[in-house]
Amino acid sequence: MSALGGLVVADFGRVLAAPYATMLLADLGAEVVKVEHPRGDETRAWGPPHAGGVATYFLSVNRNKTSTVLDLSTVEGKSAARELVLGADVVVENFRPGTMARFGLSYEDLRTVHPGLVYCSVTGFGAGRGRDLPGYDLLAQAVGGLMSVTGARPGEPVKTGVALVDVLTGVHAAVGVLAALRHRDATGEGQLVEVDLLSVLLSSMVNQSAGYTAAGVVPGIMGNRHPSIAPYELVETADRPMVLAVGNDRQFARLCAALDVPALAADPRFAANTDRVAHVDELMALLGPRLRTGTARHWFDTLTPLGVPCGPVNDLAGAFDLAAGLGLEPVVSVDGLDLVANPIRLSRTPATYRSPPPPLG
Template identity: 45%
Template sequence: MPSTALAGIRVLDLSRVLAAPLATQMLADLGAEVIKVERPGAGDDSRTYGPPFAHGPGGERTDTAAFYLSCNRNKRSVTVDHATAEGQELIRALAARSDVLVENFRTGTLAKYGLDHVSLREADPRLVYLSVTGFGQTGPYAARPGYDGIFQAMSGMMSASGHPEEPMKVGVSMVDVLTGLYASTAVLAALRHRDATGEGQFIDLSLLDCGLASLSHFAMNYLVSGEVPRRRGNGGFGGIPSQVFLCKDEPLFLVAGNDRQFAAFCAAADRIDLLQDARFITTSARIAHREEILPVLEAILRTRTRDEWLAVLDEHEVPAGPFNELPEVFADPQIRHRGMLVEVEDPVSGRLPLLANPIRFTATPVEGYTAPPALGEHTAEVLADLVEVTDHQLAGLRARGVV
């Protein structure tokens, strides 16, 4: 079972694609009941975001993209057409029986159907309503659509990534992922406020805002100094060294984030002489003389193989790790020990591999997962239980294309 931390909380999930579905998946992992509302016959756009697609027990390709599987576990799927009057009534009825509603339609879209926060709070002032949009509910760009790469470019994230001569986006849809984390945190805070005061609220979350907020110390370096930080490729923006180094055979990532760790590196490398050089003796000095020390460190690291370096650095308690492709990631003994790869039973695929939730509770552990639902898998069950739709009524709704 998922964690019981949020047992008793019901989330109505009208979101699609990645950022907001990641937020509702987090809430589901933590024990909330999440009802995913999708379009009849089509569903969440991300169901088709392949290849790759999941495979059936015999190796045959299914119609479910891995992208969709990444952010929809532990949910139930209901199909309702929100563009129809009957569909709107069903969603309003489900919202009235929910604690949280999450949506990521373009600004103003759901108001046309009477499903915006202003409309729904009249029936339930305790409802926590989260709206995730590209640019937010206000401002000159509020009506614009957008995707992760656009927000990486506009927020400054690309200005921090890549080599000096070439900005580059993060390979993962990082603004979406970070927005999902901000979103789940915001919902939890709003629920805490609701429980204390009896008052729900509207949460306006923008991907552009979240992308900028994630720049953290990179943005602060600029705000404090007024100088635009240079891109450093695989180098960090803290102490020196903090970057990828090529060894005799393969690369590793090495960080000596303070003077003690740098001294330990010098001992591991048998280069205590570096500690006698005023340019390198302190963290600030190494940062100021970055261009002088890096060639020295690069030459040192090329003298041994990666595994030789990892062994001696570990012995001297210097933080370092190998560069891993995904096969090496999932074979890593620490990853395996931590249980970050799980398998669930899936009616279409048989055994389905999933990434685990990384949160480890002592009192309310996440101990199991259900597979991301098939389109409309729980429509009859949810509508019967929560809206008291009879089998005869459900047949009529299906015949009219409402569900």
């Protein structure tokens, strides 16, 4: 039995945010029908890299779905899409605001004929005054403030190494759909679920956003340092970089003891976290030479048993090796295609992997 078995999702999503949301639902048992233009989802062509002739970008967010080709600019396509929607529990779409209305498939078009429908719209900047802004992750990272706190040094903003805002928006969309289904199961009433990249990003910047809203602090780029914790940053070792993530005074004292500088834990400049943040340059000037006397592996093996969080900077191969070594089973094989496992673990109704990403139509 699957958690979402029997649930039918009409997936009008394209590219990343909406398809990621619907794949999460599909992994948990929902029947997801992916509606594609005759040209197919854009990510089918977003390569390299490829696996078996298919772009891995598309493969990353479309397993456990079937694909149907509908040209929504035609009467036949609109009619088939409406028939699909009327038989579905959930619609997920991420067209520009107003596009589904042109097809006669907006929430307002459907709510009276299908009152139990849960309808999720994913946009870049909302359906109001931001409706005409293009919903690209890179744009959201720039105008939404993420790049203003990300980079090696002030004045050199960079994007994250993956379209993180799209992924976070997909997660929020899936949560919104599940909440709306809970309400529908209790009342019989569907509803409109709306998520947008900008709002999700502002919420997901958590402490940085709260620092601004509650205290008026506008953060800037700090490289790999943390604005509120020290030492919490990238450090050099004898062979390669690693991170230290010292979250409290006890951990700091253990770090100092392991580095043979126990007196630093009682130094007024460093004894409390607030003091360490204020004197972080002085602190790292003292710790840096000690850390460079050992390899990243040496410090990982030495500090981890002491409860001092640290770890080498892995590439993806190293990251997957670590997850596998910890027994997390990060890779699943779907008809011979290796994909990343769903990270949600349910004891009674675990994720299932029933089919690879579908060919077009």
